């Protein structure tokens with residue numbers, strides 16, 4: 336310790352010390368402090384089994400899913416500055432994003448990221464299955480994961496409508512037409528015809544599940560608003576809460592799985 | 596050669612071929628999981644893919660922006676399937692020789708510091724992920740078509756790629772099955788897995804031998820049904836959801852003479868030579884009995900076979916019934932596919948009066 340580097344000098348300033356309350360993480364005490372004292376890092380245990388940190392075991396797919404989710408949140412918020420969810424503006428705002436916004440690759444990152452998240456979540460589930468990590472005590476967390484998977488697909492699906500081009504509305508039309516066929520709850524599904532008392536039709540195209548989903552009988556402006564709110568507010572909030580539960584349970588169930 | 600591929604890609608051939616390949620993959624999983632196999636396949640696949648890209652029709656469908664994720668998915672799933680089988684093969688061999696799985700060696704059970712071991716890996720993953728996304732975003736523009744026009748539907752109108760497996764199921768099932776019941780069954784079935792698979796072995800390490808039944812069923816649903824159908828739905832379905840080979844031009848006038856017959860029509864008109872009964876329940880009686888028998892009659896019958904007797908002794912009756920019902924629902928799809936190809940069968944139960952077609 337004869338010569339002090341610039342890093343050591345910075346570490347001794349009051350500013351640095353006010354932010355990081357421990358020394359460089361090169362000894363046991365500081366390594367513990369750096370993980371436990373940081374709000375993001377403290378999601379991790381301070382020490383973990385070697386098998387669990389290996390890329391070959393987890394493929395880091397859960398971590399990557401979370402990363403892509405965060406990237407989507409950031410780019411999504413940026414897109415919201417430019418986008419208005421009305422039939423009049425939606426399409427033109429997307430064009431403007433491409434043509435007038437400098438360095439306009441936010442839409443690209445957001446769209447490809449959405450696809451990527453579907454892929455990473457599928458692969459994550461695949462890994463969890465192949466290592467048998469759903470077995471006790473992790474049954475519940477597997478269930479939370481399945482719900483996260485469904486919500487990931489719904490996030491992607493609701494976002495697909497927002498550019499308001501031909502691709503968007505017809506893909507959503509195909510998807511939401513399936514809702515029409517829900518047994519008992521869709522007007523074109525089995526059982527709906529039974530729910531008729533005299534002349535009074537209980538399940539019709541004006542109140543069935545597809546109507547609730549689209550706020551109308553076809554993919555129109557009310558559907559755009561509904562999908563926009565589901566996509567930008569409602570589903571992300573639910574996903575956020577579930578991810579918190581998921582991570583909490585990974586810790587509480589004994590960390591990453593390892594042979595018993 | 597291209598002609599040949601165009602023909603074999605048709606689900607009538609490609610689905611059985613996929614099933615056979617899948618069977619051999621698991622039967623010879625140690626060979627499949629070897630590095631030699633992986634290198635050989637990779638070295639063959641790259642030039643083959645490049646040659647295929649020279650074909651204008653194939654190039655068009657592969658480079659359509661929203662299809663790129665599927666190419667990434669195919670590559671990633673192929674790699675990770677091989678990789679997990681590779682690790683499983685290593686662990687199985689170790690266990691046959693009386694050793695513990697790699698994950699259970701004392702060296703790997705040792706505890707390490709989160710900083711730097713895990714934090715650095717995560718940092719690497721974040722950087723790699725960022726670079727990947729930015730490069731992808733610069734190279735490929737996000738697609739944007741004509742403004743929305745509710746009065747003019749494109750042909751084919753496709754759902755986003757991750758739902759194309761469901762849309763492809765529409766060929767064989769009505770929307771209430773393909774779009775509502777079967778997806779619901781998939782979700783419920785996935786959540787049920789930990790509660791019906793009571794095998795304590797294979798928790799926390801890659802393996803195949805210790806949980807052959809669980810792994811082969813899961814991989815069948817995931818690779819052979821789900822992913823296969825997505826690939827067919829994306830790359831091989833053109834206007835009017837007609838089949839087009841990978842090197843075939845999407846000609847809007849391609850007409851496929853398809854005449855599918857309901858089971859009740861087979862029974863009354865072709866077999867008994869009479870008119871269809873006017874009572875709809877009598878008309879569909881055979882199909883209804885068969886379907887109910889499949890869902891409710893088969894499980895108790897199968898419970899008598901030696902294979903399932905052994906399973907029941909392990910997991911108990913309730914778990915057995917849940918498992919078997921999930922399996923029967925899963926296999927209803929390949930069964931319906933085969934019936935369609937073999938007998939041009941349209942519906943087993945055809946009750947359009949109640950919107951209830953099976």
Ligand code: HEM
Pocket residue numbers: 393394395396397398399400401404456459460463466468469473476477478479480481483484487578581585590591592
């Ligand atoms: C938004 C989606 C998801 C995110 C962000 C996420 C994130 C994570 C992370 C970061 C881990 C730590 C280990 C790892 O990286 O592999 C993990 C573990 C786990 N995940 Fe997920 N996950 C998601 C979806 C799922 C799904 C779809 C499933 C299964 C159906 C699932 C089941 C599990 C289980 C059982 C574990 C514990 C694994 C073990 O202990 O080895 N997760 N998840």
